[in-house]
Amino acid sequence: MKIGIIGIGLIGGSLARDLKKVYAEAYITGIDTSEAHLETALKLGIIDAKGDESSLKDAEIIILSIPVDAAVNVLPGILDTVQDEALIIDAGSTKTLICATVKTHPKRRNFLACHPIAGTEFSGPSAAIEGLFEGKTNIICEVEKTAFKLQEKALEIFQKLGMRIRYMNPEAHDKHIAYVSHLSHISSFMLGKTVIEKEKNERDIFDMAGSGFESTVRLAKSSPAMWTPIFDQNKENVIETLEEYIQNLESFKQKLKEDDLEGLYKDMQDTNKIKEILKGIPLNKL
Amino acid sequence: MKIGIIGIGLIGGSLARDLKKVYAEAYITGIDTSEAHLETALKLGIIDAKGDESSLKDAEIIILSIPVDAAVNVLPGILDTVQDEALIIDAGSTKTLICATVKTHPKRRNFLACHPIAGTEFSGPSAAIEGLFEGKTNIICEVEKTAFKLQEKALEIFQKLGMRIRYMNPEAHDKHIAYVSHLSHISSFMLGKTVIEKEKNERDIFDMAGSGFESTVRLAKSSPAMWTPIFDQNKENVIETLEEYIQNLESFKQKLKEDDLEGLYKDMQDTNKIKEILKGIPLNKL
Numbered sequence: 001m002k003i004g005i006i007g008i009g010l011i012g013g014s015l016a017r018d019l020k021k022v023y024a025e026a027y028i029t030g031i032d033t034s035e036a037h038l039e040t041a042l043k044l045g046i047i048d049a050k051g052d053e054s055s056l057k058d059a060e061i062i063i064l065s066i067p068v069d070a071a072v073n074v075l076p077g078i079l080d081t082v083q084d085e086a087l088i089i090d091a092g093s094t095k096t097l098i099c100a101t102v103k104t105h106p107k108r109r110n111f112l113a114c115h116p117i118a119g120t121e122f123s124g125p126s127a128a129i130e131g132l133f134e135g136k137t138n139i140i141c142e143v144e145k146t147a148f149k150l151q152e153k154a155l156e157i158f159q160k161l162g163m164r165i166r167y168m169n170p171e172a173h174d175k176h177i178a179y180v181s182h183l184s185h186i187s188s189f190m191l192g193k194t195v196i197e198k199e200k201n202e203r204d205i206f207d208m209a210g211s212g213f214e215s216t217v218r219l220a221k222s223s224p225a226m227w228t229p230i231f232d233q234n235k236e237n238v239i240e241t242l243e244e245y246i247q248n249l250e251s252f253k254q255k256l257k258e259d260d261l262e263g264l265y266k267d268m269q270d271t272n273k274i275k276e277i278l279k280g281i282p283l284n285k286l
Numbered sequence: 287m288k289i290g291i292i293g294i295g296l297i298g299g300s301l302a303r304d305l306k307k308v309y310a311e312a313y314i315t316g317i318d319t320s321e322a323h324l325e326t327a328l329k330l331g332i333i334d335a336k337g338d339e340s341s342l343k344d345a346e347i348i349i350l351s352i353p354v355d356a357a358v359n360v361l362p363g364i365l366d367t368v369q370d371e372a373l374i375i376d377a378g379s380t381k382t383l384i385c386a387t388v389k390t391h392p393k394r395r396n397f398l399a400c401h402p403i404a405g406t407e408f409s410g411p412s413a414a415i416e417g418l419f420e421g422k423t424n425i426i427c428e429v430e431k432t433a434f435k436l437q438e439k440a441l442e443i444f445q446k447l448g449m450r451i452r453y454m455n456p457e458a459h460d461k462h463i464a465y466v467s468h469l470s471h472i473s474s475f476m477l478g479k480t481v482i483e484k485e486k487n488e489r490d491i492f493d494m495a496g497s498g499f500e501s502t503v504r505l506a507k508s509s510p511a512m513w514t515p516i517f518d519q520n521k522e523n524v525i526e527t528l529e530e531y532i533q534n535l536e537s538f539k540q541k542l543k544e545d546d547l548e549g550l551y552k553d554m555q556d557t558n559k560i561k562e563i564l565k566g567i568p569l570n571k572l
Contacts, residue, residue, distance in 0.1 A: 190535050228554070239539055274507060
């Protein structure tokens, strides 16, 4: 089974590791703009060889795990060159633009639009781990536009990797993911920025930071090269979430200014239901 | 060694567990406004008996680990009743008001103002764990106002529990802790609120939430009873941090609106240095 992976980072590299484990016959070639990443991936045994246009032509499965701006740029050209039975899967955090980009492509049926929710704040092939996708949600968009045999092939892979599948249209995906993922990243980045700016002359102040701060700014370690195009492609939804978030913060500040302690208490108490939500209990049942 | 613990929650209960481990002769009485918490603490062996005013009179060491509004209310009365050699340690996340409250108390020298940075989003005696304070920072304020022998006694305890000690004046403590702790809690609570409000009719949407969202809203599970008085007592500092945070979020939104992708990239890249900061490398050396 010839597999081509474009972008040997956390997601592409982890997929490569899992595919090698579940398909003994997998032969994986890797393409990456970073020669250093390719060398690391080779040394770690994540890929079998460096890939090129000809290895993509031969590939039965192609994984596209690069920043979403690059993905949109290269996907049409990849579809042009692949064999008729090839399956191309992407892994981007935005789905509307990429689906629109290949909407009328003659080989649209070779592409499956996916978003495996498995990222962390780390990046690069050395961050790739086996089993990353076990129990994680994989959102598939416009499944009906992919050839039935290729859907089957993809689902077999996802099942072997232990993923839970959810189907959604690209617009709904981008709207909801703005709340449960993109906004978290901005809130974390701006928290880190605020604290760093304030404490830049206070070397030791971070000794005061506990595990709570560490957890809340964890996402501020994420890659700007990955996140800038995500925010750009999901601009309208992200701006809407930001406006609501800022309004809630303003309202909290106002209550504090006015000594409305009951109001603050209630805000926090109402939000405590996140405990149950994160345990997977549907919100409406609370 | 008779020890009285007022407030058998995460901090008080964990202290009780550690004190029992390092002082075989420790006899711990517990006081709590929640009868259920007291029963749990007894059943778990965290305390030896329920306490009362007379057990506080007998105690050699008293730990005050209750919400900061209650702590300020009860501390003067406790100081009134304790024996001359008793050491009273608090554990509150604000230090200015409590230090001011007992400033002129005849038994001020029996009190040591502390803030062990060891809290989590959990609360109550069942959240108490052994070893919680190992490697954690304990901030001591106005150490010079505590009797020398009692400072020594407290330091011996903190050392046995594995804590790192830092000395700071109450105003500096409250100012800096607003950035590295209080703001994180508000950013997390308001993130949770924003997402819950938006997705209240979408039962399944939280399937889309990954570990990033979970990490960023972790602190929104925290106790409103504990946090409302903290924000109240540290109102001015907290409002200042909130204003700076909101301004950074507004600026991010504006850059996104204006398609200033370079500006967004730079903001995130600059904030990535949080990686090194969290590793403990002083910011100014970067």
